[in-house]
Amino acid sequence: MSASEIGLPMAVPARNLPERVRIHEVGPRDGLQNEKNAVPTEVKAEFIRRLAEAGLTTVEATSFVHPKWVPQLADAEALFPQVKDLPGVRLPVLVPNARGLDRALALGADRIAVFASATESFAKANLNRTVAESLAVFDPVVARAKEEGAHVRGYVSMCFGDPWEGAVPLHQVVSVCRALTDMGCDELSLGDTIGVATPGHVRELLAALNEAGVPTSSLGVHFHDTYGQALANTYAALEHGVTTVDASAGGLGGCPYARSATGNLATEDLVWMLRGLGIDTGVDLGRLVATSEWMAGRLGRPSPSRTVRALSHKEQ
Template identity: 65%
Template sequence: MTYKIENLPDEVTIYEVGPRDGLQNEKTVVPVEVKAEFVTRLAAAGLKVIETTSFVHPEWVPQLADAEDLLKAVHRDNQVRYPVLVPNERGLDRALELGCTEIAIFGSATETFAQRNLNRSLKTQFDMFAPVVRRARENGLRVRAYVSMCFGDPWEGPVPIAQVVDVGSRLLDLGCAELSLGDTIGVATAGHVGALLDAFPRERPLAVHFHDTYGQALANVVEALRHGITVIDASAGGIGGCPYAKSATGNLATEDLVWLLDGLGIRHGVDLHALAATSHWLAGRLGRPSPSAVVRALTKE
């Protein structure tokens, strides 16, 4: 049974981040064969955008040291997009060598996180990203930009909306096709989400990326939908988390998002039961129950 809310989008794109953003925080290295099957099963469940890995230095994120092997192991469906995260030009070189057609860059809305995560200042991060975006576009790649710490920063506290808009706008002006606004530590609430989205010009191509640390992710999604957002990031099974947020419970679970969208009558193209079965399977490989409430309900975990 569906009960629609007026003035919401008829259809959304789910940008699946589980294989990259979800698995990157796992302390035990997941075998590349398991990762490849995970990606394949996500595609079979109907997800059309699956962020597969990241070309970061192995010392930074050991879990993703097998990026090349994973991309070679995945049988890529022509109907599915497989973006990869690249931190710099060397990461772009690796992506180009492997025939990737879509990349993402990862910026910061705050000075402290830029220094800690990018080894750049809030202002000089753009000097690192500009040649990446330019060269990627010259080679026909689609480029997405993430902005982290859009709502709160563990060192700086609440982040001024004008500061987020400035950073996000500069990333889009480099030539990025889409900007994902990240609630990295999960402190956003619906009113704050609405205020930030209102601060961007309507024509800007925005997506949202929520963490469920305080149980607000789905409420924030509804607010984003009210503002016309049609691209929503999520992680199968709710895997992942933020190392900077005490008691963080990780990314918005894709299954929880799908349950919400189904109830609202919003099309998304994902088979919920196939997806829940995939997350249940992965939870077994990770050795713990799925964080997703919907996965637990459907699989009786």
């Protein structure tokens, strides 16, 4: 039976691309944080379990932020114990400050993420601090997390464009990334928060980061599909050697502090492209699509993922 007959693309490997990509699944945290109606803790836990069963080895579980700021994630203490012992799955959690780190460590979290901004406007809107002030807050958080043996990821938002400031200068992004690296972050995620990046811009930023001493091996990319550029930008990052790509099952999510931010790159759309390129992800696309359909049913609306819609239509 041909690839097209079973609903999968034919694999045609491209030269000079990674053999394997690790997908950093952000659906349970970034994907759900914007939902207006409370998603039951049991549904979130089942979502994470199903994503793990689909072969995703990194699933960002939740955020230990104050409930006032992100009410949807107010159940972090109840959720994390339900999923933390899933075999073979990394479960990063986002922490905004020392208090959030305390809460996460108390529950046994061993993969921590902090969330910085490359622009002053977004730092003020999202963190209520300047860029420098927010980095000062993260410094002891990263240090303590490392002392406790945790892996630390540093998110950098607005790496390509900002709704208030426009295009973001490369040196501005590099400065924040360099600061997070110097603090001890093991990995950085470069966020195109409002989805304005294009492939040339992606290549230039990655090259600038390398020139500043930030190795490609420590970089991941996080694209939004506002202008339909997420997969093209991902391909540009792959050509540069990036092997960690953030995505959200079903294309869920956005950003509560940037109204122009639409959905994340859908994990299914990413897996479809990578499979066609002969790049291994370890993900069972059928199971993943079924999981996103299940979650869409719980949210009461269809999945925005093109691949989910296409494969679901084939089954009807």
